[in-house]
Amino acid sequence: MDQFREQPSSGLSTAGGQIERKWWHGSTVYQVYPRSFADSNGDGIGDIPGITSKLDYVQSLGIDVLWLSPIFKSPMDDNGYDISDYQDIAPEFGTLADFDHLVVEARKRGIGILLDLVVNHTSDEHPWFLESRKGPDNPFRDFYIWRKPGPNGGVPNKLMSSFGGTAWTLDPQSGEYYLHLFSRRQPDLNWENPKVREEIYKMMNWWLERGIAGFRMDVIDHIGKQVDQAIVYDGPHLHDYLQEMSRETYGSRNVLTVGECWSATPGSALLYSGRDRHELSMVFQFEHVTRQWDPTYGKWRAKPFDLVDLKAVLSKWQYALAEDGWNALFWGNHDLPRAISKYGDAKGYPVESAKMLATALHLLKGTPFVYQGEEIGMTNMPFTTIDQYRDIETLNMHRLHVEAGLSPEDFIRGANENGRDNARTPMQWSKDPYGGFSTALPWIEVNPNYTTINAETEVSDERSVFNHYRKLIALRKNHAVIVYGAYQSWLDQHPDVMVYSRILDDERLVVIANFSGRDVELTIPNELKTKGRCLISNYDPVDALDGVVTLRPYEAFAILGSTSMTD
Numbered sequence: 001m002d003q004f005r006e007q008p009s010s011g012l013s014t015a016g017g018q019i020e021r022k023w024w025h026g027s028t029v030y031q032v033y034p035r036s037f038a039d040s041n042g043d044g045i046g047d048i049p050g051i052t053s054k055l056d057y058v059q060s061l062g063i064d065v066l067w068l069s070p071i072f073k074s075p076m077d078d079n080g081y082d083i084s085d086y087q088d089i090a091p092e093f094g095t096l097a098d099f100d101h102l103v104v105e106a107r108k109r110g111i112g113i114l115l116d117l118v119v120n121h122t123s124d125e126h127p128w129f130l131e132s133r134k135g136p137d138n139p140f141r142d143f144y145i146w147r148k149p150g151p152n153g154g155v156p157n158k159l160m161s162s163f164g165g166t167a168w169t170l171d172p173q174s175g176e177y178y179l180h181l182f183s184r185r186q187p188d189l190n191w192e193n194p195k196v197r198e199e200i201y202k203m204m205n206w207w208l209e210r211g212i213a214g215f216r217m218d219v220i221d222h223i224g225k226q227v228d229q230a231i232v233y234d235g236p237h238l239h240d241y242l243q244e245m246s247r248e249t250y251g252s253r254n255v256l257t258v259g260e261c262w263s264a265t266p267g268s269a270l271l272y273s274g275r276d277r278h279e280l281s282m283v284f285q286f287e288h289v290t291r292q293w294d295p296t297y298g299k300w301r302a303k304p305f306d307l308v309d310l311k312a313v314l315s316k317w318q319y320a321l322a323e324d325g326w327n328a329l330f331w332g333n334h335d336l337p338r339a340i341s342k343y344g345d346a347k348g349y350p351v352e353s354a355k356m357l358a359t360a361l362h363l364l365k366g367t368p369f370v371y372q373g374e375e376i377g378m379t380n381m382p383f384t385t386i387d388q389y390r391d392i393e394t395l396n397m398h399r400l401h402v403e404a405g406l407s408p409e410d411f412i413r414g415a416n417e418n419g420r421d422n423a424r425t426p427m428q429w430s431k432d433p434y435g436g437f438s439t440a441l442p443w444i445e446v447n448p449n450y451t452t453i454n455a456e457t458e459v460s461d462e463r464s465v466f467n468h469y470r471k472l473i474a475l476r477k478n479h480a481v482i483v484y485g486a487y488q489s490w491l492d493q494h495p496d497v498m499v500y501s502r503i504l505d506d507e508r509l510v511v512i513a514n515f516s517g518r519d520v521e522l523t524i525p526n527e528l529k530t531k532g533r534c535l536i537s538n539y540d541p542v543d544a545l546d547g548v549v550t551l552r553p554y555e556a557f558a559i560l561g562s563t564s565m566t567d
Protein backbone atom coordinates (compact mmCIF):
# COMPACT_ATOMS: atom_id res chain seq x y z
CA MET A 1 0.00 0.00 0.00
CA ASP A 2 1.57 3.26 -1.05
CA GLN A 3 1.26 5.35 2.07
CA PHE A 4 2.63 8.42 0.41
CA ARG A 5 3.32 10.09 -2.83
CA GLU A 6 5.90 7.76 -4.27
CA GLN A 7 8.23 9.14 -6.87
CA PRO A 8 8.56 6.50 -9.59
CA SER A 9 11.53 4.28 -8.89
CA SER A 10 13.86 5.45 -11.61
CA GLY A 11 17.51 4.60 -11.98
CA LEU A 12 18.64 8.20 -11.52
CA SER A 13 22.38 8.26 -12.04
CA THR A 14 24.08 9.99 -9.17
CA ALA A 15 27.81 10.14 -8.66
CA GLY A 16 28.40 7.06 -10.77
CA GLY A 17 26.07 4.82 -8.79
CA GLN A 18 22.51 3.94 -9.49
CA ILE A 19 20.06 4.91 -6.76
CA GLU A 20 16.42 3.93 -6.61
CA ARG A 21 14.41 7.03 -5.69
CA LYS A 22 12.39 6.92 -2.49
CA TRP A 23 9.80 9.51 -1.47
CA TRP A 24 11.65 10.19 1.78
CA HIS A 25 14.88 11.11 -0.03
CA GLY A 26 13.49 14.58 -0.72
CA SER A 27 11.45 14.82 2.46
CA THR A 28 12.01 16.78 5.66
CA VAL A 29 10.86 15.36 9.01
CA TYR A 30 9.71 17.42 12.00
CA GLN A 31 10.02 15.88 15.48
CA VAL A 32 7.32 16.64 18.03
CA TYR A 33 7.83 15.95 21.74
CA PRO A 34 4.08 15.73 22.50
CA ARG A 35 4.42 16.68 26.18
CA SER A 36 5.91 20.04 25.22
CA PHE A 37 4.35 20.93 21.87
CA ALA A 38 0.82 22.31 22.35
CA ASP A 39 -1.67 21.93 25.22
CA SER A 40 -5.29 21.99 24.01
CA ASN A 41 -7.11 21.40 27.31
CA GLY A 42 -5.32 23.60 29.80
CA ASP A 43 -3.70 20.96 31.99
CA GLY A 44 -0.15 22.19 31.34
CA ILE A 45 0.73 19.10 29.30
CA GLY A 46 0.91 18.99 25.50
CA ASP A 47 -1.49 16.62 23.76
CA ILE A 48 -2.61 15.16 20.42
CA PRO A 49 -5.44 17.65 19.76
CA GLY A 50 -2.81 20.32 20.38
CA ILE A 51 -0.62 18.79 17.66
CA THR A 52 -3.60 18.64 15.28
CA SER A 53 -4.28 22.33 15.92
CA LYS A 54 -0.76 23.16 14.70
CA LEU A 55 -0.79 21.15 11.44
CA ASP A 56 -1.22 24.29 9.31
CA TYR A 57 1.92 25.72 10.93
CA VAL A 58 3.86 22.51 10.26
CA GLN A 59 2.57 22.41 6.68
CA SER A 60 3.59 26.05 6.12
CA LEU A 61 7.16 25.05 6.98
CA GLY A 62 7.05 22.51 4.12
CA ILE A 63 7.28 19.44 6.36
CA ASP A 64 6.46 16.01 4.87
CA VAL A 65 6.58 13.78 7.97
CA LEU A 66 5.80 14.35 11.64
CA TRP A 67 7.71 12.09 14.07
CA LEU A 68 5.88 11.90 17.39
CA SER A 69 7.87 10.91 20.46
CA PRO A 70 5.86 8.22 22.31
CA ILE A 71 2.14 8.90 22.77
CA PHE A 72 1.28 5.53 24.34
CA LYS A 73 0.01 4.62 27.82
CA SER A 74 2.90 5.05 30.23
CA PRO A 75 3.61 5.88 33.89
CA MET A 76 5.83 8.59 32.36
CA ASP A 77 8.95 7.60 34.34
CA ASP A 78 10.89 8.50 31.20
CA ASN A 79 8.21 10.74 29.67
CA GLY A 80 6.67 7.95 27.64
CA TYR A 81 9.76 5.94 26.68
CA ASP A 82 8.42 3.46 29.26
CA ILE A 83 5.33 2.00 27.65
CA SER A 84 2.66 0.07 29.56
CA ASP A 85 0.24 -0.40 26.64
CA TYR A 86 1.54 -0.27 23.05
CA GLN A 87 -1.95 -0.09 21.60
CA ASP A 88 -3.55 2.69 23.56
CA ILE A 89 -2.91 6.40 23.95
CA ALA A 90 -1.71 7.95 27.21
CA PRO A 91 -4.81 9.66 28.63
CA GLU A 92 -2.90 12.89 29.21
CA PHE A 93 -2.21 12.97 25.44
CA GLY A 94 -5.77 12.05 24.35
CA THR A 95 -7.48 9.06 22.77
CA LEU A 96 -7.12 6.70 19.80
CA ALA A 97 -9.88 8.72 18.13
CA ASP A 98 -7.76 11.86 18.57
CA PHE A 99 -4.84 10.00 16.97
CA ASP A 100 -6.90 8.73 14.02
CA HIS A 101 -8.15 12.30 13.48
CA LEU A 102 -4.56 13.56 13.51
CA VAL A 103 -3.57 11.01 10.86
CA VAL A 104 -6.47 12.07 8.61
CA GLU A 105 -5.86 15.80 9.06
CA ALA A 106 -2.12 15.38 8.53
CA ARG A 107 -2.64 13.39 5.34
CA LYS A 108 -4.96 16.13 4.01
CA ARG A 109 -1.87 18.35 4.25
CA GLY A 110 0.46 15.81 2.66
CA ILE A 111 2.04 14.98 6.03
CA GLY A 112 2.72 11.45 7.27
CA ILE A 113 2.87 10.41 10.91
CA LEU A 114 5.93 8.51 12.16
CA LEU A 115 5.44 6.72 15.48
CA ASP A 116 8.20 6.15 18.02
CA LEU A 117 8.71 2.37 18.36
CA VAL A 118 10.15 1.65 21.82
CA VAL A 119 10.66 -2.12 21.85
CA ASN A 120 14.03 -2.60 23.49
CA HIS A 121 12.15 -2.33 26.79
CA THR A 122 8.70 -1.75 28.25
CA SER A 123 7.48 -0.04 31.39
CA ASP A 124 7.58 -2.15 34.56
CA GLU A 125 3.80 -1.60 34.59
CA HIS A 126 3.32 -3.39 31.26
CA PRO A 127 1.10 -6.50 31.79
CA TRP A 128 3.90 -8.64 30.30
CA PHE A 129 6.28 -7.55 33.08
CA LEU A 130 3.63 -7.76 35.80
CA GLU A 131 3.21 -11.41 34.76
CA SER A 132 6.92 -12.04 34.25
CA ARG A 133 7.87 -10.88 37.73
CA LYS A 134 5.34 -13.31 39.29
CA GLY A 135 7.98 -15.99 39.21
CA PRO A 136 10.33 -18.25 37.22
CA ASP A 137 7.50 -20.52 36.10
CA ASN A 138 5.30 -17.78 34.69
CA PRO A 139 4.78 -18.12 30.89
CA PHE A 140 5.87 -14.50 30.48
CA ARG A 141 9.11 -14.95 32.51
CA ASP A 142 11.21 -15.17 29.36
CA PHE A 143 9.71 -12.02 27.89
CA TYR A 144 12.39 -10.25 29.95
CA ILE A 145 16.00 -10.88 30.96
CA TRP A 146 16.30 -12.45 34.41
CA ARG A 147 19.52 -13.74 35.95
CA LYS A 148 20.48 -15.30 39.28
CA PRO A 149 22.80 -13.29 41.53
CA GLY A 150 26.48 -13.28 40.65
CA PRO A 151 29.09 -15.46 42.44
CA ASN A 152 29.38 -12.97 45.32
CA GLY A 153 25.61 -12.84 45.68
CA GLY A 154 25.37 -9.41 44.05
CA VAL A 155 24.47 -8.26 40.55
CA PRO A 156 24.93 -10.88 37.78
CA ASN A 157 27.57 -8.80 35.94
CA LYS A 158 28.95 -5.30 35.53
CA LEU A 159 26.47 -3.99 32.94
CA MET A 160 25.59 -0.37 33.69
CA SER A 161 22.46 1.68 32.96
CA SER A 162 22.62 4.73 30.67
CA PHE A 163 20.83 6.56 33.46
CA GLY A 164 23.50 5.75 36.05
CA GLY A 165 24.21 2.80 38.32
CA THR A 166 23.92 -0.90 37.69
CA ALA A 167 21.68 -2.22 34.88
CA TRP A 168 20.34 -4.92 37.25
CA THR A 169 17.57 -4.67 39.84
CA LEU A 170 16.85 -7.42 42.34
CA ASP A 171 13.33 -8.78 42.52
CA PRO A 172 13.08 -9.95 46.15
CA GLN A 173 10.12 -12.19 45.37
CA SER A 174 12.16 -14.51 43.13
CA GLY A 175 15.65 -13.58 44.33
CA GLU A 176 16.63 -12.95 40.69
CA TYR A 177 17.74 -9.74 38.97
CA TYR A 178 16.15 -8.24 35.85
CA LEU A 179 18.04 -6.20 33.26
CA HIS A 180 17.30 -2.54 32.46
CA LEU A 181 19.75 -0.62 30.27
CA PHE A 182 17.83 2.53 31.18
CA SER A 183 15.78 3.24 34.29
CA ARG A 184 14.90 0.38 36.63
CA ARG A 185 11.31 1.01 35.55
CA GLN A 186 12.24 0.15 31.94
CA PRO A 187 12.93 -3.62 31.95
CA ASP A 188 14.62 -4.86 28.75
CA LEU A 189 12.62 -7.24 26.55
CA ASN A 190 14.20 -10.56 25.63
CA TRP A 191 14.37 -10.46 21.83
CA GLU A 192 15.76 -14.00 21.73
CA ASN A 193 12.21 -15.12 22.64
CA PRO A 194 10.24 -15.58 19.39
CA LYS A 195 7.01 -14.89 21.29
CA VAL A 196 8.29 -11.38 22.12
CA ARG A 197 9.09 -10.73 18.47
CA GLU A 198 5.71 -12.10 17.36
CA GLU A 199 3.83 -9.81 19.76
CA ILE A 200 5.88 -6.77 18.67
CA TYR A 201 5.24 -7.46 14.98
CA LYS A 202 1.51 -7.86 15.61
CA MET A 203 1.48 -4.48 17.34
CA MET A 204 3.45 -2.83 14.52
CA ASN A 205 1.02 -4.10 11.89
CA TRP A 206 -1.87 -2.84 13.99
CA TRP A 207 -0.41 0.67 13.77
CA LEU A 208 0.54 0.36 10.09
CA GLU A 209 -3.08 -0.53 9.35
CA ARG A 210 -4.05 2.81 10.97
CA GLY A 211 -2.24 4.57 8.14
CA ILE A 212 1.02 5.71 9.72
CA ALA A 213 3.99 6.62 7.54
CA GLY A 214 6.51 4.51 9.46
CA PHE A 215 8.53 4.24 12.64
CA ARG A 216 11.45 5.82 14.45
CA MET A 217 12.98 2.93 16.38
CA ASP A 218 14.24 3.71 19.89
CA VAL A 219 17.74 2.32 20.69
CA ILE A 220 17.14 -0.43 18.14
CA ASP A 221 20.86 -1.33 18.16
CA HIS A 222 20.30 -2.82 21.64
CA ILE A 223 17.76 -5.52 20.69
CA GLY A 224 20.43 -8.09 19.78
CA LYS A 225 22.05 -7.91 23.23
CA GLN A 226 23.86 -10.92 24.67
CA VAL A 227 24.06 -10.01 28.34
CA ASP A 228 26.15 -13.00 29.47
CA GLN A 229 28.87 -11.84 27.07
CA ALA A 230 28.22 -8.21 28.14
CA ILE A 231 27.27 -7.38 24.53
CA VAL A 232 24.63 -4.64 24.68
CA TYR A 233 24.57 -3.36 21.10
CA ASP A 234 25.26 -4.75 17.64
CA GLY A 235 24.58 -8.27 18.93
CA PRO A 236 25.00 -11.30 16.63
CA HIS A 237 21.28 -11.55 15.75
CA LEU A 238 20.49 -7.83 15.52
CA HIS A 239 20.26 -7.77 11.73
CA ASP A 240 18.41 -11.09 11.62
CA TYR A 241 15.75 -9.55 13.85
CA LEU A 242 15.53 -6.38 11.72
CA GLN A 243 15.20 -8.37 8.50
CA GLU A 244 12.54 -10.55 10.13
CA MET A 245 10.76 -7.42 11.42
CA SER A 246 10.79 -5.96 7.90
CA ARG A 247 9.43 -9.18 6.37
CA GLU A 248 6.71 -9.47 9.01
CA THR A 249 5.57 -5.83 9.06
CA TYR A 250 6.61 -2.77 6.99
CA GLY A 251 8.80 -4.38 4.31
CA SER A 252 6.06 -4.48 1.67
CA ARG A 253 4.83 -0.98 2.44
CA ASN A 254 6.12 2.34 1.17
CA VAL A 255 6.97 3.72 4.62
CA LEU A 256 9.92 5.38 6.33
CA THR A 257 11.89 3.63 9.07
CA VAL A 258 14.74 5.26 11.00
CA GLY A 259 16.70 3.49 13.69
CA GLU A 260 18.23 5.29 16.68
CA CYS A 261 21.70 3.74 16.82
CA TRP A 262 24.12 5.46 19.18
CA SER A 263 26.61 2.72 18.37
CA ALA A 264 26.36 3.06 14.57
CA THR A 265 29.50 3.32 12.47
CA PRO A 266 29.60 4.00 8.72
CA GLY A 267 30.06 0.25 8.25
CA SER A 268 27.08 -0.77 10.35
CA ALA A 269 24.98 2.04 8.86
CA LEU A 270 25.32 0.27 5.51
CA LEU A 271 24.12 -2.95 7.12
CA TYR A 272 21.06 -1.13 8.52
CA SER A 273 20.21 0.97 5.45
CA GLY A 274 21.83 -0.59 2.38
CA ARG A 275 19.42 -0.90 -0.54
CA ASP A 276 19.65 -4.70 -0.63
CA ARG A 277 19.50 -5.17 3.16
CA HIS A 278 15.72 -4.87 3.62
CA GLU A 279 16.12 -3.51 7.15
CA LEU A 280 15.71 0.27 7.64
CA SER A 281 15.51 3.36 5.45
CA MET A 282 18.20 5.10 7.50
CA VAL A 283 19.70 5.42 10.98
CA PHE A 284 20.44 8.23 13.43
CA GLN A 285 24.15 7.97 14.16
CA PHE A 286 25.54 10.14 17.00
CA GLU A 287 29.26 10.36 16.33
CA HIS A 288 29.02 14.13 15.72
CA VAL A 289 27.39 14.39 19.15
CA THR A 290 29.56 12.09 21.29
CA ARG A 291 32.84 13.42 19.82
CA GLN A 292 31.91 16.78 21.36
CA TRP A 293 31.60 15.24 24.83
CA ASP A 294 34.26 15.21 27.55
CA PRO A 295 36.27 11.94 27.32
CA THR A 296 35.98 11.34 31.08
CA TYR A 297 32.69 12.91 32.16
CA GLY A 298 30.83 12.47 28.87
CA LYS A 299 28.00 14.94 28.30
CA TRP A 300 28.16 16.21 31.90
CA ARG A 301 31.17 18.41 31.18
CA ALA A 302 31.31 21.30 28.72
CA LYS A 303 33.97 20.83 26.04
CA PRO A 304 35.17 23.59 23.68
CA PHE A 305 33.55 23.29 20.25
CA ASP A 306 35.89 21.84 17.61
CA LEU A 307 34.71 22.59 14.05
CA VAL A 308 37.50 20.67 12.33
CA ASP A 309 36.44 17.54 14.20
CA LEU A 310 32.75 18.15 13.48
CA LYS A 311 33.46 18.63 9.75
CA ALA A 312 35.57 15.45 9.70
CA VAL A 313 32.70 13.41 11.16
CA LEU A 314 30.03 14.89 8.90
CA SER A 315 32.24 14.33 5.83
CA LYS A 316 33.08 10.78 6.88
CA TRP A 317 29.37 9.94 6.96
CA GLN A 318 28.64 11.74 3.70
CA TYR A 319 31.38 9.79 1.89
CA ALA A 320 30.53 6.48 3.58
CA LEU A 321 26.90 6.55 2.42
CA ALA A 322 27.57 8.20 -0.95
CA GLU A 323 26.71 5.15 -3.01
CA ASP A 324 24.42 3.16 -0.73
CA GLY A 325 22.55 3.59 2.53
CA TRP A 326 21.11 6.96 3.52
CA ASN A 327 21.95 9.62 6.13
CA ALA A 328 19.52 11.08 8.65
CA LEU A 329 20.63 14.68 9.17
CA PHE A 330 20.00 16.41 12.52
CA TRP A 331 21.43 18.85 15.02
CA GLY A 332 18.90 18.26 17.77
CA ASN A 333 16.22 16.06 19.25
CA HIS A 334 14.50 15.57 22.60
CA ASP A 335 17.72 14.13 24.10
CA LEU A 336 20.11 16.83 22.93
CA PRO A 337 20.81 20.46 23.78
CA ARG A 338 19.45 23.16 21.48
CA ALA A 339 21.66 23.39 18.37
CA ILE A 340 22.05 27.16 18.48
CA SER A 341 23.34 26.96 22.06
CA LYS A 342 25.63 24.03 21.26
CA TYR A 343 27.12 25.05 17.91
CA GLY A 344 26.00 28.67 17.35
CA ASP A 345 25.85 31.88 19.41
CA ALA A 346 22.48 32.24 21.09
CA LYS A 347 23.49 35.54 22.70
CA GLY A 348 25.60 37.42 20.18
CA TYR A 349 24.29 36.20 16.80
CA PRO A 350 21.08 34.24 17.47
CA VAL A 351 19.45 34.71 14.07
CA GLU A 352 22.61 34.56 11.94
CA SER A 353 23.98 31.45 13.66
CA ALA A 354 20.63 29.63 13.64
CA LYS A 355 20.32 30.25 9.90
CA MET A 356 23.96 29.24 9.33
CA LEU A 357 23.46 25.93 11.13
CA ALA A 358 20.31 25.21 9.15
CA THR A 359 22.07 25.99 5.86
CA ALA A 360 25.12 23.86 6.70
CA LEU A 361 22.95 20.85 7.58
CA HIS A 362 20.02 20.99 5.15
CA LEU A 363 22.16 21.12 2.01
CA LEU A 364 23.99 17.89 2.89
CA LYS A 365 22.94 14.57 1.33
CA GLY A 366 20.34 12.80 3.48
CA THR A 367 16.93 13.42 5.06
CA PRO A 368 16.88 16.43 7.41
CA PHE A 369 15.11 16.19 10.79
CA VAL A 370 13.95 19.45 12.41
CA TYR A 371 13.35 19.26 16.16
CA GLN A 372 10.38 21.30 17.44
CA GLY A 373 11.44 24.89 18.11
CA GLU A 374 14.72 24.58 16.19
CA GLU A 375 12.98 26.28 13.26
CA ILE A 376 12.41 29.42 15.34
CA GLY A 377 15.83 29.40 17.02
CA MET A 378 14.80 28.19 20.46
CA THR A 379 17.74 28.04 22.88
CA ASN A 380 18.90 26.10 25.94
CA MET A 381 17.10 26.97 29.15
CA PRO A 382 19.08 28.81 31.90
CA PHE A 383 18.35 26.29 34.68
CA THR A 384 19.88 27.20 38.08
CA THR A 385 18.64 24.55 40.53
CA ILE A 386 18.10 20.81 40.22
CA ASP A 387 14.40 21.09 41.14
CA GLN A 388 13.75 22.82 37.82
CA TYR A 389 14.75 19.65 35.99
CA ARG A 390 12.32 16.87 35.06
CA ASP A 391 14.46 14.37 33.14
CA ILE A 392 15.07 11.09 34.97
CA GLU A 393 18.55 10.82 33.40
CA THR A 394 19.60 14.21 34.74
CA LEU A 395 18.03 13.65 38.17
CA ASN A 396 19.71 10.25 38.52
CA MET A 397 23.08 11.57 37.36
CA HIS A 398 22.81 14.59 39.68
CA ARG A 399 22.36 12.27 42.66
CA LEU A 400 25.26 10.02 41.62
CA HIS A 401 27.70 12.84 40.74
CA VAL A 402 26.93 14.85 43.90
CA GLU A 403 27.23 11.70 46.02
CA ALA A 404 30.61 11.19 44.34
CA GLY A 405 31.68 14.66 45.51
CA LEU A 406 30.85 16.96 42.59
CA SER A 407 29.37 20.28 43.68
CA PRO A 408 25.72 20.78 42.65
CA GLU A 409 26.77 24.00 40.90
CA ASP A 410 29.32 22.15 38.76
CA PHE A 411 26.76 19.51 37.90
CA ILE A 412 24.20 22.14 36.88
CA ARG A 413 26.85 23.76 34.65
CA GLY A 414 27.29 20.47 32.82
CA ALA A 415 23.57 19.78 32.67
CA ASN A 416 23.00 23.25 31.23
CA GLU A 417 25.47 22.36 28.48
CA ASN A 418 24.04 19.02 27.37
CA GLY A 419 21.06 18.10 29.55
CA ARG A 420 17.97 16.71 27.84
CA ASP A 421 15.55 19.15 29.52
CA ASN A 422 17.04 21.95 27.38
CA ALA A 423 15.07 20.54 24.44
CA ARG A 424 11.94 19.77 26.45
CA THR A 425 10.83 23.24 27.54
CA PRO A 426 7.47 24.14 25.99
CA MET A 427 7.28 25.18 22.34
CA GLN A 428 7.19 28.96 22.15
CA TRP A 429 4.14 29.90 20.05
CA SER A 430 3.61 33.55 21.01
CA LYS A 431 4.26 36.32 23.54
CA ASP A 432 1.20 35.18 25.48
CA PRO A 433 1.67 33.76 28.99
CA TYR A 434 3.50 30.43 28.98
CA GLY A 435 4.56 31.22 25.40
CA GLY A 436 1.10 30.35 24.13
CA PHE A 437 1.85 26.66 24.86
CA SER A 438 -0.84 26.40 27.52
CA THR A 439 -3.28 28.44 29.59
CA ALA A 440 -2.07 26.62 32.72
CA LEU A 441 1.31 26.29 34.47
CA PRO A 442 3.24 23.89 32.24
CA TRP A 443 4.85 20.66 33.55
CA ILE A 444 8.28 22.27 32.97
CA GLU A 445 9.23 25.94 32.87
CA VAL A 446 8.93 27.94 29.68
CA ASN A 447 12.18 29.55 28.54
CA PRO A 448 11.83 33.24 29.55
CA ASN A 449 13.01 34.32 26.07
CA TYR A 450 9.63 33.31 24.60
CA THR A 451 8.72 37.00 24.42
CA THR A 452 11.27 37.47 21.63
CA ILE A 453 11.66 33.92 20.25
CA ASN A 454 8.23 32.64 19.24
CA ALA A 455 6.47 31.26 16.16
CA GLU A 456 3.88 34.03 15.88
CA THR A 457 6.55 36.74 15.58
CA GLU A 458 8.63 34.76 13.10
CA VAL A 459 6.05 33.35 10.70
CA SER A 460 5.20 36.86 9.49
CA ASP A 461 8.83 38.06 9.39
CA GLU A 462 10.39 37.22 6.00
CA ARG A 463 13.88 37.51 7.53
CA SER A 464 13.16 35.16 10.45
CA VAL A 465 14.81 31.84 11.28
CA PHE A 466 11.45 30.20 10.56
CA ASN A 467 11.34 31.51 7.01
CA HIS A 468 14.98 30.54 6.45
CA TYR A 469 14.06 26.93 7.34
CA ARG A 470 11.00 27.18 5.11
CA LYS A 471 13.17 28.29 2.16
CA LEU A 472 15.75 25.54 2.76
CA ILE A 473 13.06 22.84 2.91
CA ALA A 474 11.56 24.17 -0.33
CA LEU A 475 14.99 24.14 -2.03
CA ARG A 476 15.27 20.42 -1.32
CA LYS A 477 12.00 19.85 -3.16
CA ASN A 478 13.09 21.86 -6.18
CA HIS A 479 16.70 20.86 -6.72
CA ALA A 480 17.71 17.23 -7.34
CA VAL A 481 21.34 18.27 -6.77
CA ILE A 482 20.50 18.80 -3.06
CA VAL A 483 18.87 15.37 -2.81
CA TYR A 484 21.22 13.30 -4.97
CA GLY A 485 24.31 15.44 -5.72
CA ALA A 486 27.74 13.93 -4.95
CA TYR A 487 29.24 15.50 -1.82
CA GLN A 488 32.78 16.82 -1.60
CA SER A 489 34.29 18.70 1.31
CA TRP A 490 36.88 21.49 0.88
CA LEU A 491 39.32 23.28 3.24
CA ASP A 492 38.88 20.48 5.81
CA GLN A 493 41.43 21.96 8.21
CA HIS A 494 39.96 25.47 8.21
CA PRO A 495 39.15 26.12 11.91
CA ASP A 496 36.17 28.42 11.32
CA VAL A 497 34.53 27.68 7.99
CA MET A 498 32.75 24.65 6.51
CA VAL A 499 32.91 24.40 2.71
CA TYR A 500 31.36 21.67 0.61
CA SER A 501 30.08 21.11 -2.89
CA ARG A 502 27.33 18.95 -4.34
CA ILE A 503 27.48 17.87 -7.99
CA LEU A 504 24.76 16.26 -10.09
CA ASP A 505 25.15 16.05 -13.87
CA ASP A 506 26.41 19.53 -14.87
CA GLU A 507 25.10 21.34 -11.80
CA ARG A 508 27.31 22.26 -8.89
CA LEU A 509 26.14 23.68 -5.58
CA VAL A 510 28.77 25.32 -3.37
CA VAL A 511 27.90 25.76 0.31
CA ILE A 512 29.95 27.98 2.63
CA ALA A 513 29.26 28.41 6.37
CA ASN A 514 31.24 30.53 8.82
CA PHE A 515 30.87 28.81 12.21
CA SER A 516 32.57 31.72 14.00
CA GLY A 517 31.47 35.09 15.33
CA ARG A 518 34.34 36.79 13.52
CA ASP A 519 34.91 38.18 10.02
CA VAL A 520 36.89 35.53 8.12
CA GLU A 521 38.97 36.13 4.99
CA LEU A 522 38.50 32.95 2.93
CA THR A 523 40.65 32.11 -0.08
CA ILE A 524 38.42 30.28 -2.55
CA PRO A 525 40.06 27.14 -4.02
CA ASN A 526 40.47 27.47 -7.77
CA GLU A 527 38.27 24.44 -8.30
CA LEU A 528 35.40 26.29 -6.61
CA LYS A 529 35.57 29.49 -8.56
CA THR A 530 31.92 30.06 -9.44
CA LYS A 531 29.55 32.52 -11.08
CA GLY A 532 26.05 31.33 -10.47
CA ARG A 533 22.79 31.93 -8.65
CA CYS A 534 22.55 32.42 -4.91
CA LEU A 535 19.95 29.95 -3.66
CA ILE A 536 20.02 31.11 -0.03
CA SER A 537 22.03 33.33 2.31
CA ASN A 538 21.70 34.79 5.81
CA TYR A 539 23.17 38.15 4.80
CA ASP A 540 23.10 39.67 1.28
CA PRO A 541 22.99 37.16 -1.59
CA VAL A 542 26.36 36.01 -2.93
CA ASP A 543 26.42 34.72 -6.51
CA ALA A 544 30.11 34.51 -7.32
CA LEU A 545 33.20 32.99 -5.72
CA ASP A 546 36.70 33.95 -6.75
CA GLY A 547 39.94 34.92 -4.99
CA VAL A 548 39.41 36.01 -1.36
CA VAL A 549 35.93 36.55 0.09
CA THR A 550 35.24 38.11 3.48
CA LEU A 551 32.69 36.14 5.45
CA ARG A 552 30.80 38.02 8.14
CA PRO A 553 30.03 36.44 11.52
CA TYR A 554 28.11 33.18 10.98
CA GLU A 555 27.62 34.07 7.30
CA ALA A 556 26.36 31.16 5.20
CA PHE A 557 25.21 30.88 1.62
CA ALA A 558 24.76 28.43 -1.26
CA ILE A 559 25.53 29.19 -4.91
CA LEU A 560 24.21 27.07 -7.75
CA GLY A 561 26.47 27.07 -10.79
CA SER A 562 27.63 24.82 -13.55
CA THR A 563 30.48 22.36 -13.40
CA SER A 564 31.72 23.68 -16.73
CA MET A 565 32.48 27.13 -15.31
CA THR A 566 35.79 26.58 -13.54
CA ASP A 567 37.93 28.87 -15.70
Ligand code: TEU
Pocket residue numbers: 078081082118162182218219260262299334335336393420
Ligand atom coordinates in the same frame (compact mmCIF):
# COMPACT_ATOMS: atom_id res chain seq x y z
O1 TEU B 1 17.65 7.45 23.97
C1 TEU B 1 18.70 6.50 24.04
C2 TEU B 1 19.86 7.05 24.68
O2 TEU B 1 20.85 6.36 24.78
C3 TEU B 1 19.89 8.45 25.14
O3 TEU B 1 18.98 8.58 26.20
C4 TEU B 1 21.28 8.74 25.59
O4 TEU B 1 21.70 7.70 26.43
C5 TEU B 1 21.33 9.98 26.40
O5 TEU B 1 20.49 10.93 25.89
C6 TEU B 1 22.76 10.43 26.35
O6 TEU B 1 22.96 11.21 27.48
C7 TEU B 1 16.41 6.86 23.68
C8 TEU B 1 15.38 7.97 23.75
O7 TEU B 1 15.64 8.91 22.72
C9 TEU B 1 15.46 8.57 25.12
O8 TEU B 1 14.62 9.70 25.24
C10 TEU B 1 15.07 7.51 26.13
O9 TEU B 1 15.26 8.03 27.43
C11 TEU B 1 15.94 6.25 25.98
O10 TEU B 1 16.11 5.84 24.63
C12 TEU B 1 15.26 5.07 26.66
O11 TEU B 1 14.09 4.75 25.94
Ligand code: CA
Pocket residue numbers: 038039040041042043044045046047092
Ligand atom coordinates in the same frame (compact mmCIF):
# COMPACT_ATOMS: atom_id res chain seq x y z
CA1 CA C 1 -3.14 18.93 27.64
